[in-house]
């Protein structure tokens with residue numbers, strides 16, 4: 001099990017965002033975190049990502065629990081975790097190449113960095129753009145740079161916060177396709193999202209209901225692969241491009257929540 005969350009709770013401004021949250025994400029599985037705005041999806045993602053601590057409970061990543069140790073949390077971030085942030089998480093004054101080179105590649109030393117970066121940029125459609133300044137790129141292009149960084153890093157766990165919300169359909173399809181590849185390669189993927197198409201694409205859903213108790217009311221059984229596709233697009237002047245998750249992706253089932261039902 002790559003991600004194991006048990007009895008997690010978090011308060012913000014004196015309010016319980018969520019409490020008693022428990023879930024597992026296996027290798028190759030995609031979990032969608034859903035819930036209304038302010039329910040604490042991004043905060044839960046940050047806690048799983050060891051960007052901020054839980055108030056109570058535990059998060060175990062690839063068999064390691066950092067507990068209260070900042071050093072262990074930093075090592076988990078470095079060695080196992082990869083992020084797609086809503087604001088792309090890039091350094092605006094650096095070039096595209098430098099932003100991808102920030103990633104610490106799994107296996108291989110510095111000598112492999114250049115070729116890996118070049119291959120990753122080509123994979124996301126940014127070949128030849130390595131010397132561009134990041135702040136000159138469109139939002140979709142910046143998200144592609146962030147994806148290239150993940151391709152170099154190849155993390156065990158990919159955490160994505162609204163990864164398609166600022167993108168047009170073509171760029172959103174690229175993001176889901178790449179996230180699919182990470183899952184197919186054995187990563188556990190957790191996506192905070194409002195997008196019905198992303199929820200339909202994911203294997204399982206964990207719903208934060210903003211009840212104060214903050215328990216996950218979701219954890220829907222994984223849809224059969226054949227039905228795991230975005231819903232038919234609403235009638236529109238032009239048909240929306242649609243991304244269908246390929247079959248054969250390894251995926252598991254969610255563990256029942258441990259919190260109060």
Ligand SMILES: Nc1ncnc2c1ncn2[C@@H]1O[C@H](COP(=O)(O)OP(=O)(O)OP(=O)(O)O)[C@@H](O)[C@H]1O
Nearest residue numbers: 012013017035036037038039040041042043044192
């Ligand atoms: N650094 C912070 N300090 C205090 N409160 C915060 C902080 N960050 C977020 N919050 C509050 O915590 C609550 C949960 O925020 P969060 O961004 O996790 O929700 P969300 O479900 O991801 O929302 P959205 O769908 O709008 O992105 C909100 O009420 C927010 O105002």
